[in-house]
Amino acid sequence: MKNIYENLGKEELSKKVSELRKQYEEYQALGLRLDISRGKPSPEQLELSMPMLDTLHSNVDYLSEDGFDTRNYGALTGIPEAKRLMADVMETRPENVIIFCDSSLNIMYDLITKSWTHGVMGSTPWYQLPEVKFLCPVPGYDRHFAITEYFGIKMINIPMLPDGPDMDLVEKYVSEDPSVKGIWCVPKYSNPTGTVYSEETCFRFARLKPAAEDFRIYWDNAYNVHHLDISRPRVIPELIEECRLVGNPDMVYKFGSFSKISFPGSSIAALAASPANVADVVSQMKIQTIGHNKINQLRHVRFFVDRIGVMNHMRRHAAIVRPKFEALQEVLSEQLSGTGLADWTNPEGGYFVSFNTLPGCAKKVVKMMKEAGVVLTGAGATFPYGKDPEDKNIRLAPTFASLPEIRKALQVFGCVVKLVSAEKVLSEMN
């Protein structure tokens, strides 16, 4: 299908470029300072969790349900009620859960590090191997890729399809290449595409036959309860249990976090995995720490109680976030629908929209946006090594900005995408 500019004559297109350039300069003159680059909750969302801070004060007790004083050393893997809360939200069993502090990124980093220095459940430490590879569904999450890049792990792009990563490719790599040790997955409302892995995709994951005994699926279910329409949540198969049922009990590390439920970086996060994996991880943890912040664990339990509390809380988050996604979709449609210049996702949850320009335009769009005062995630960030082979993917993150800011940012964006596209088509005519 041709795009709208390819149908124009050269002169007509030149005129169009001039018009768009003029419009762009008018936007520049506004002196905007907008940022839709990162998946940050807005201040309104943070306010939702403020009552949590009133649950613990100097006149309440600080005992966990097994009588442990949460204010002192100990409870390496977490207090029982925090494990139960986290298990409830992560759809697994408390004995599969280890609670950490801050955020789940730290946990993933620690696991990659431990695998590299000491191996996985007794297998050869990765530093001793000639090569270690990770599969990376793309576009994906830049902070995942940064961890594997830091350890010199070779990252292999796997195309993201509408129902999840290309499983034919995943199965081929995982079953044939023993240097493939892992895959980064955000199975629900994926970063940045919003993709929800289909039941078949999840089932195929659980049934992988890895060539490497220490292959692990890094199942970062960061947006598990982050539905935009909480009355119609998407539910995917629980992978630890599915792996157990089909005889692959130790193949998955699952991650959960309250960072986008309560307070980013000041919440609790967890690893969930098989008992054998938990024991293996604890053998490293007990060298690293005496125990994480258990007062904060208690604070979360006293406020949220269980999955029911979390879901009603997430309903309030959705009420704030959904209009922003709707505004983004509305402006993008107004500006670009039917132009053939772009495509983008319309997710049902999570924090991002994935946007594709014409090939070769993303970097220039991001640069011109910046020059008009609107910060976007760097072009290429959604690919390993920051290299988008087609230079077309841009991640949009509408949660932090206000509604008017989002509308304004997306109007500028529409103009810039059209301008860069028109200039590209024009330059190819010459």
Add this chain to the structure above:
Amino acid sequence: MKNIYENLGKEELSKKVSELRKQYEEYQALGLRLDISRGKPSPEQLELSMPMLDTLHSNVDYLSEDGFDTRNYGALTGIPEAKRLMADVMETRPENVIIFCDSSLNIMYDLITKSWTHGVMGSTPWYQLPEVKFLCPVPGYDRHFAITEYFGIKMINIPMLPDGPDMDLVEKYVSEDPSVKGIWCVPKYSNPTGTVYSEETCFRFARLKPAAEDFRIYWDNAYNVHHLDISRPRVIPELIEECRLVGNPDMVYKFGSFSKISFPGSSIAALAASPANVADVVSQMKIQTIGHNKINQLRHVRFFVDRIGVMNHMRRHAAIVRPKFEALQEVLSEQLSGTGLADWTNPEGGYFVSFNTLPGCAKKVVKMMKEAGVVLTGAGATFPYGKDPEDKNIRLAPTFASLPEIRKALQVFGCVVKLVSAEKVLSEMN
């Protein structure tokens, strides 16, 4: 000098053993359940920090002094006022400080890990070297030794003298052997001896001429403000500054923690080091995390404010802890002074007393104490690999137990030390 049992005849000593055995069995019959094994604050000490939990509730603001919302992502190295508080307590400058969560053990673990996987300020990663060694003043802290052992780092015992580690030996190893990459130090009220490094020791540390460019002093100043008599605090030279002044600016990593000031494991901790070291560590941190718990940083600043607030708080800690150390000393003296069977330290701060039995008795003493219901730190724990070459050192930790419990535990301890000693002398007569 002979001990009291060596002056006895065989028959007389046999009778003494029987008496002590009978007394021991009477203690056993009491069904005691006491624990003086770990350096844990008592519940009374934890109560001191309860008002801190009232400083942050839903009706205060959560902005750091530079206007940053501490409830959201960001502020990788900490909010400015937390750096200032920590710098104030650690006697260094805010720009030298990185704030972490939970406790300082995690920071030391991360630094050893980073050095092993990626090297120190561009030097060869330790995993690529045929051998890496650490100097370990003994007796020392078991959790330090556990970290280096976990990475297969060869640990070399350095005798602890009254004014710090044997610096002749330290200087020799550090200047001659490029595989010596670090030394574990607790420079004030050392774990477990209570040793305060002398000015000369600190000056000799700053003036080391390491054969390895990536040699670092791990200066774990865990008990910096934990004086038993806060009216007569011990003050040692500040090592980052001293190293800078003598041309070794990057040679020290200094650690501080609020774990034994506010809540163990739920506090804030910090690394302090030269700007070059800080930049090197941040290059790793930015892969590992988006930022630590900044709400907890703010909570600590709002309560403690600065060094003055901390010192008045530590005065309250000392009022609770000092009588326990005094009771311990009193019972030990009653039981063992002038016997020639043991020696022990009488620290001016910190959490521990180091106790030496006759050679070859420590394991048996700890075992018999356990069988009488009193848990001590495992014998050997104060040495690398858990191997006390003379089997004589025992760490006593009197802070957690109540005063009557401490008296009782030490009475049993006196009896057991005498019994095990008498049996040893007797067996050597045969």
